[in-house]
Amino acid sequence: MASEFDLIRRYFTRPVQRAVLGVGDDCAxxxxxxxMMQAISTDMLVEGRHFLAGTDAQKLGRKSLAVNLSDLAAMGADPRYALLAIALPSADEKWVEAFARGFFALADRHGVELIGGDTTCGPLNISITVIGEVSQAHALRRDAAKAGDEVWLSGATGSAALALAHQEGRTRLAGRDFEACFARLDDPEPRIALGARLRGIARAAIDISDGLLADLGHIAERSDVCIDLFADRLPVADALRNCPDAALRLACIAAGGDDYELAFTAPVDEHAAIDRIGVELGLALTVIGGVISGEPDVILRDAGGNRVKLDRSGFDHFGA
Amino acid sequence: MASEFDLIRRYFTRPVQRAVLGVGDDCAxxxxxxxMMQAISTDMLVEGRHFLAGTDAQKLGRKSLAVNLSDLAAMGADPRYALLAIALPSADEKWVEAFARGFFALADRHGVELIGGDTTCGPLNISITVIGEVSQAHALRRDAAKAGDEVWLSGATGSAALALAHQEGRTRLAGRDFEACFARLDDPEPRIALGARLRGIARAAIDISDGLLADLGHIAERSDVCIDLFADRLPVADALRNCPDAALRLACIAAGGDDYELAFTAPVDEHAAIDRIGVELGLALTVIGGVISGEPDVILRDAGGNRVKLDRSGFDHFGA
Known part of the structure; x- marks a missing residue:
């Protein structure tokens, strides 16, 4: 059976380009x-919690890195390096090879070098740390939103949550809607290019991993502002539009997680510049609300301006 | 039940001193x-593999950080920051509080700021990433050993492995020997001060986590040299000296892991300087062999110069 050191050497050791020293020493x-400031983030993915047992290893390798890169995108940082700590139930070489293929496909696309990590035996657990660079003046921090800002969203939320609802038997997807939703769940696209373009334009930003309302709640709390969202301005993907269950639809869009779109606030006079960025990137960018003074909160309103009642707690890993 | 966000806020969020932005944003x-070069390392500790179920949370918090800091020590880097990704079977607040206490006790002693992390639900798994700083000229890399160097070891190896042997019923420890061995196993001391003092003096260095022979084997391979060790020069801790089983004794000293001492090579003309460092730090520093030209290998010799046969594979997480 291949040893830990063999597996690392075979699948995860590559000559470094930008780094001074990569895999194989005590430190990279x-x-x-x-x-430049260094930006760092870490995300841990656990089998049975963040992905199902038996998930395709190549997809998992890609997604594990994607969710981490999404945090760099939300900070406006350029990705540079990654570390991969992984616990595997057994040294399954085919699995490791496929995982590495998925991981490096995305890493290469974003110029990310794998410079370190750890491999051990245990229940399947993938813990990735990513490092990027951003200038101090341009980092998109959660605490930077100001009253008067517009609130923007890239793409549309809810498709990944709808795929999960299908998996759990709470709705039934077919055809294109099935494809589209599971593509979002299995293969999210970190909005790196958008984050980079928003430097010097947007104020606060966050990636939507726990649900739109919950994640915007973090901006509201850290910035000490209230965020006013208009339900009828939330972009709706085709699969969601076709969903017959209106309550599920809104729950997916407003509180579903795993979309990895960016929500950000920006001064109104940057509106035209942001529109242009959306056109250039071929990515829908939509104003979904505004930042107002007041107790930190996120308020979702219907067309009549009345508050829509919805559990805004989003996804909590220890919740019910 | 406390939520993930509550636990993070309560036990792991502290105002940053040196960092620009800590826990609570997409990135730190x-x-x-x-x-200065940035040095980074990550280690994952899995219940049942690296520590027993039911291990005291405070000790575990300390040790999880210690084994990571040991990698910075082996690079000669000054510790700066840590990230903690942790999977917990349940949001057990008392456990988290004790873990944080152990973690921060060691972090504070070495000026380490916890600037990020991730908390999730899953089989107990602790994945820590540490960041330090070192100048490019002074980093203690594994590939820097040269023929003619002396090979040094801090402290003595084998006590942690002897504690494990006791746990597994392969030997019986009592009294002071029991205390001393379990202190080494549960509460290893990262040799940060030594690593810092060796900058500009030592050439290659590594920390002994997988066993003396296995870890020196990494230096031999990366530096393309042969390391010649003399069995009768290996320092022997009291508990090992009292061990009646000679084979177990040698196996613990030469191939036992988890000691977190530093092994390093240095030019002979630094011998006196290294002796002085040992005196100043109150830490035994012993020449245990030399670096010679030849195929990458680690050779252990008895007093007559004959090769001692021993499994040098050390600890492999997927091994038998």
Whole structure:
């Protein structure tokens, strides 16, 4: 059976390009660009919690990195490096090879070097750390929203949650809707290019991993502002539009997680610039509400301006 | 029940001192010191593999960080930041509080700021990433050993492995020996001060986590040299000296893991300087062999110069 060291050497060790020292020493080493801040984030994915047992290893390799890169995107940072710590039930070489293929396909696309990690035996657990760079003046922090800002969303939310609802038997997807929703769930696209383009334009940003309302709640709390959303301005993907269950539809769009779109706030006078960015990237960017003064909260209103009641707690890993 | 966000806020969120932005945003941000390389390492600890179920949470919090800091020590880097990704079977607040206490006790002693992480539900798994700084000229890399160097070891190896042997019923420890061995196993001391003092003096360094021979084997391979060790020069802790089983004794000293001492190579003309460092730190530093030209290998010799046969594979997480 292949040993831990063999597997690392065979599938995860590549010559470094930008880093000074990669996999194979006590630490990896890199020289930061002069004057740039280093941005770092870590996400742990557990079998049975974040993905089903038996999930395709290649897809999993890609998604594990994608959800981490999404955090760099939400900070406006350029991705540079990744570390991969992984616990495997057994040294299944085919699985590791497929996982590495998925991981590096996305890493290469974003110029990310795998410079370190750890491999051990245990219940399947993937813990990735990503490092990026951003100038201090341009980092898109959660605490930077200001009253008067518009609130924007890239793409549309809810498709990944609708795929989950299908898996759990709460709705039935077929054909194109099935394809589209599971593509979003299994293969999210980190909005790296958007995050980079928003530097110097947007104020606060966050990626939608736990649900639109819950994640915007973090901006509201950290920025000490209230966020006013208009339900009829929330973009609706085709699969959601075709969903006959109106309550499920709204729950997916407003509180479903795993979409990895960016929500961000920006001054009104950046509106035209943001519209242009959307056109250039071929990515829908929609104003879904505004930032107002008041107690930190996220309020969803219907067309008449009345508050829509909805559980805004989003996804909590220890919740019911 | 406390939620994920509550637990993070309550036990792992502290105001940052050195970092620009800590826990609570998509990424943490820090400004590297001008001209310094950033060193990073990650270690994953799995229940049942790296520690027993029911291990005291405070000790575990300390040790989880210690084994990571040990990698920074082996690179000669000054510790700066840590990220903690943790999967917990349940949101057991008392456990988390004790774990955080152990973690921060060691972090504070080494000026380490916890700037990010992830908390999720799953089989107990602790994945820590540490970041340090070192100048490019002074990093203690595994590939820097040269023929003619002396090979040094801090402290003594084998006590942690002897504690494990006791746990598994392969030997019986009592009294002071029991205390000493379990202190090494549960509460290893990362040799941060030693690593820092060896900058500009030692060439290659590694921390002994998988066993002396196996870890020195990494230096041999990366530096393309042969390491010649003399069995009778290996330091022997009291508990090992009292062990009646000579084969177990040698196996613990030469191939036992989990000691987190530093092994390093240095030019002979640094011998006196290293002796002084040992005195100043109150830490035994012993020459245990030399670096010679030849195929990458680690050879252990008895007093007569004959090769001692021993499984040098050390600890492999997928091994038997």
């Amino acid at each position: 080493l890199w020289s930061p660009a002069a004057g | 941000l820090w400004s590297p010191a001008a001209g």
